[in-house]
Amino acid sequence: MANGTIKRIVADRGFGFIATPDGTEYFFHRSSVEDFDVLRGDEAVTFEVENSPKGPRANQVRLASAPVQG
DSSP states (O other), rough: EEEEEEEEEETTTTTEEOOTTTOOOEEEGGBBBBGGGGSSOOOOOEEEEETTTTEEEEEEEEEEOOOOOO
């Protein structure tokens, strides 16, 4: 799992970007977030990095304080 912070949300289009501590940014789509509608920006998150046709992107995005379900 990677750690980062929500950098920007484009709520009306259903996507956003996560910044990691090393400065890397990852795109994410609302379908990869359990609670997309509660995101406002600057939240700490954990996520998996997956390859996509347009490059690496975040998947399985969760608020860092959210309990892991399994």
